[in-house]
Each structure stands twice: as structure tokens, then as C-alpha cells.
Amino acid sequence: MTADFAFSLLARDGAARRGRMATAHGTVETPAFMPVGTAATVKAMRPEEVAATGAEIILANTYHLMLRPGAERIAELGGLHRFMNWPRAILTDSGGFQVMSLAKLREIDESGVTFRSHLDGTRFSLSPERSMEIQHLLGSDIAMAFDECTPYPAEEAAARASMELSMRWAERSRRAFRPRPGHALFGIVQGSIYPELRLRSAATLAETGFDGYAVGGLAVGEGQEQMFAVLDATVPALPADRPRYLMGVGKPADIVGAVRRGIDLFDCVLPTRSGRTAQAFTRGGTVNLRNARHAADPRPLDAECACATCTQYGRAYLHHLVRAEEILAPMLLTAHNLRYYADLMDGLRGAIAGGRLADFAADFAARQEEGDIPPR
Numbered sequence: 001m002t003a004d005f006a007f008s009l010l011a012r013d014g015a016a017r018r019g020r021m022a023t024a025h026g027t028v029e030t031p032a033f034m035p036v037g038t039a040a041t042v043k044a045m046r047p048e049e050v051a052a053t054g055a056e057i058i059l060a061n062t063y064h065l066m067l068r069p070g071a072e073r074i075a076e077l078g079g080l081h082r083f084m085n086w087p088r089a090i091l092t093d094s095g096g097f098q099v100m101s102l103a104k105l106r107e108i109d110e111s112g113v114t115f116r117s118h119l120d121g122t123r124f125s126l127s128p129e130r131s132m133e134i135q136h137l138l139g140s141d142i143a144m145a146f147d148e149c150t151p152y153p154a155e156e157a158a159a160r161a162s163m164e165l166s167m168r169w170a171e172r173s174r175r176a177f178r179p180r181p182g183h184a185l186f187g188i189v190q191g192s193i194y195p196e197l198r199l200r201s202a203a204t205l206a207e208t209g210f211d212g213y214a215v216g217g218l219a220v221g222e223g224q225e226q227m228f229a230v231l232d233a234t235v236p237a238l239p240a241d242r243p244r245y246l247m248g249v250g251k252p253a254d255i256v257g258a259v260r261r262g263i264d265l266f267d268c269v270l271p272t273r274s275g276r277t278a279q280a281f282t283r284g285g286t287v288n289l290r291n292a293r294h295a296a297d298p299r300p301l302d303a304e305c306a307c308a309t310c311t312q313y314g315r316a317y318l319h320h321l322v323r324a325e326e327i328l329a330p331m332l333l334t335a336h337n338l339r340y341y342a343d344l345m346d347g348l349r350g351a352i353a354g355g356r357l358a359d360f361a362a363d364f365a366a367r368q369e370e371g372d373i374p375p376r
Contacts, residue, residue, distance in 0.1 A: 024182025054342030063098035079139035184211035275334030
């Protein structure tokens with residue numbers, strides 16, 4: 001497919017992989033976490049601040065950008081990288097999940113989905129071909145095949161019909177995708193919680209041929225145990241020489257477990273959304289800055305974190321900002337959360353390369369369980 005897009009495996013530790021992905025806008029060290037920039041912005045962060053956290057790739061949203069300002073307008077302005085001043089890699093999702101979760105009065109058939117915008121009720125149509133066209137206009141380094149995200153829970157018959165529709169759409173997405181050097185198209189495995197459906201989906205996508213493979217339809221309410229069971233069944237069936245992406249995941253413990261099962265890429269709104277709701281991720285677990293116990297606590301959020309939030313501000317000040325509803329609070333907490341996630345991924349990469357992932361995971365779990373211990 002795209003000649004200059006490449007994925008190299010550098011080390012293994014069990015099923016876990018340490019790799020490097022080359023794109024039109026730079027390399028991405030894997031396992032990697034992609035901050036979510038839904039509407040061409042990572043909320044509460046300037047692009048250069050996102051880069052400073054260690055992020056090498058972000059996710060942007062086809063559905064939201066097609067509604068406003070429009071893919072054609074972004075293309076006229078030089079493409080998404082220039083539009084949002086992000087010179088590094090961008091992955092765009094296909095829009096299928098948002099059509100199912102946000103759009104109004106949607107109608108789905110073999111051709112695609114017709115829906116009304118959740119913003120103003122304007123009628124739109126989205127098909128595999130139109131999704132590929134939009135992502136091409138945006139200029140994303142990695143485009144995602146158009147799919148239907150199967151709702152959870154779903155009976156096996158409904159999950160089968162949904163998966164089979166997504167596989168037909170995947171083939172149409174593959175035909176409509178226009179290759180460019182350094183750009184890629186990923187297929188998306190569906191099948192809900194049913195291993196046989198997941199394996200059929202993975203086999204179909206591998207036969208079609210994609211630059212990478214995503215596992216979709218998880219983190220939608222099934223719980224961690226069920227999610228890991230699906231990954232145990234699915235990931236070994238994916239081509240070993242291509243990147244593997246778990247969509248919409250997730251919590252730090254979810255990421256550690258998924259990396260141990262062979263996943264290379266992740267995205268989730270959790271670190272940015274938590275930053276806007278007074279929650280911070282630390283090596284000792286999640287901290288709620290609304291709690292009164294932080295009111296006189298001069299400690300940093302995480303003594304082992306080198307981000308500006310942790311090196312320049314104490315918990316008491318952050319607590320004050322949160323309680324005063326100052327806009328600086330989500331800015332500082334989001335910056336810290338994204339750095340925490342970047343540090344977690346860096347630690348995982350080092351552990352895989354050093355053959356000590358099991359020890360890393362055990363230490364991570366022990367410290368999370370110990371929790372954030374307040375001063376005496």
C-alpha cells in the first residue's frame with residue numbers, strides 16, 4: 001500500500017512489542033498513547049504544550065470536523081496539520097462511532113448512514129467512500145476504515161450482522177483510499193464479545209490487506225475482564241508485522257494489560273476529560289483535587305513527575321484553582337495527565353526492551369493499589 005509508511009519491531013517481551021512507526025509527519029515510538037484532539041485541538045492545551053508532554057501522534061475526529069469547519073475548508077487552508085499547527089503525526093477516526101453515539105435520527109443501510117447533526121439538525125450522509133474522502137482532505141497520516149461500532153450488549157446474531165456490514169464497508173474503504181507516501185489505512189476488527197466473530201473479522205481484514213489493524217467496539221461497558229478476554233482471542237490473529245491499535249482505551253491499568261497482550265497504540269479522552277473534572281493521574285493512583293484534604297498540602301501531585309505542574313505548583317494551589325473554578329486548573333491538570341500517560345508509555349517501552357515487563361506491571365499494580373497517601 002503506502003510505500004513510505006513502515007512499522008518496525010525492535011523488541012518483544014512475551015506478547016508485548018516495542019516498535020517504531022514511520023509516517024509522513026515523523027516517527028512514533030510504540031507502544032504509544034494518542035491524546036484526543038476531537039475538533040482539531042487537544043482541550044486546554046496548545047499544540048506545543050502537547051508535544052512537550054512527549055506525545056508524537058494525536059487523534060482527530062472525522063465526524064466533528066466534517067460538521068465544522070468542514071473537510072473541504074480545512075483542505076483549502078492547507079490541511080489539518082497546518083490548520084491546527086501540529087507538525088507531527090495525526091490519526092483520524094472514521095466517524096462511525098460518533099454517528100452512532102451522537103447523531104440524531106440516523107438511518108443505516110448498506111450504502112452508509114444518513115443522519116442529522118447533533119449541532120443544528122442539518123442532514124448529512126456518511127459512507128465508506130465519503131469517510132475516505134474526508135480523511136484524505138484532512139491529510140491525516142493514518143485513516144481508519146468506516147465501520148459500525150456494535151453497541152453493547154448485543155445478541156450474537158445482531159453482533160454478527162453488524163460485523164459483517166463493517167467488513168463489507170472495510171473493503172469499500174480499502175478501494176476508496178488514495179495512497180500517498182507516508183500515509184496509511186487501518187482496518188477495524190468488530191464482533192462484540194464473541195471470539196468466533198472477532199476471529200472471522202480479523203481474518204477478513206487480513207485478507208483485504210491494511211497497513212495496520214485496530215480492535216474496535218471495546219471499552220463500551222463490557223468491563224476489563226471481558227475486554228482482556230476479547231484481546232486474548234483476537235490479537236494473536238492479527239498480522240504480526242503491522243501495528244495494532246485498541247480504540248478508546250483507556251485507564252492506565254487497561255493500557256498496561258493491553259500492552260502485555262500485544263497492543264501498540266491507544267487513544268482515550270480520559271486524561272484530558274479528567275483534567276477538566278479535577279482529577280489527576282499519579283503513580284500512586286487517581287487524585288481528586290476537589291477533596292478538602294488537599295487544601296493545605298504543599299506537595300506536588302506526583303513527586304516523580306517532571307512536568308511543569310508538578311515542579312512549579314503544589315496541591316494546595318491546584319485545589320484552590322479548582323474550587324475557585326479558575327480556567328488555569330484544567331490547563332495545569334490536563335498538562336500533567338498527558339505527561340503521566342506519556343511517562344507510562346515510555347516506561348512500558350523501556351520495560352519491554354529490557355525484558356522486564358512483568359516486573360514493571362507488578363510494580364505498577366502495587367503502587368496503584370497502595371494509593372495516594374496523604375501527609376500525616
